[in-house]
Amino acid sequence: MNPNILVRPMTTADVDGVMAVEKDSFATPWSRSAFEEELAQNRLARYLVAEENGQVVGYAGMWLVINEAHVTNVAVSGSRRGAGIGRLLMETLMGLARENGMGSMTLEVRVSNAVARHLYETLGFAETGIRKNYYSETKEDALILWREKL
Known part of the structure; x- marks a missing residue:
């Protein structure tokens, strides 16, 4: 892991950088306003950035x-x-969830995303279900993963 990676809470000042990562990562990226609303209005939301x-x-x-x-x-x-940044982000999210009294964690992942699936498996997540045609742009299924004890 690169010691120059800093994981910290996301702020509205980070949205430009987040949008660049989002567009690089997803065929149907979230909008700028979606991130801004999550940060400003969703009391249940917690977002982190990895900065290098x-x-x-x-x-x-x-x-x-x-x-x-x-x-x-x-x-x-x-x-x-491949540099361990996804793992670092997930481990930090899991710690933050524990600090906030959460007992378990869930997520969806594309069936075809073998790299992410492997990461989640090594972090203790298990497949518990499937959402058919979950990703609208490709009609790809999503696996539902849970980690029961944080």
Whole structure:
């Protein structure tokens, strides 16, 4: 892991960098306003950025719902994938969820995303279901993963 990676809470000042990562990572990216609304208005939301030398190279987010953390998104800039940044973001999210009293965590992942699936498996997540045609642009299925004990 690069010691120059800093994981910290996302602010509205980070949205430009987050949008660059988002567009690099997803065929149907979230809009700028979606991130701005999450940061400003969603009391259940927690978002983090991974910063390297002052540049956003990844981000992750979750919603804290009753006693469960629901991961909304995790993305790392294409040029920095494979450097452990996704793992660092997820481990930090999991710690933040624990600090906020969450007992478990869930997320959806594309069936075809073998790299992410492997990461989540190594972090203790297990497949519990499938959402058919979840991703609207490709009609790809999503696997539902849970980690029961944080």
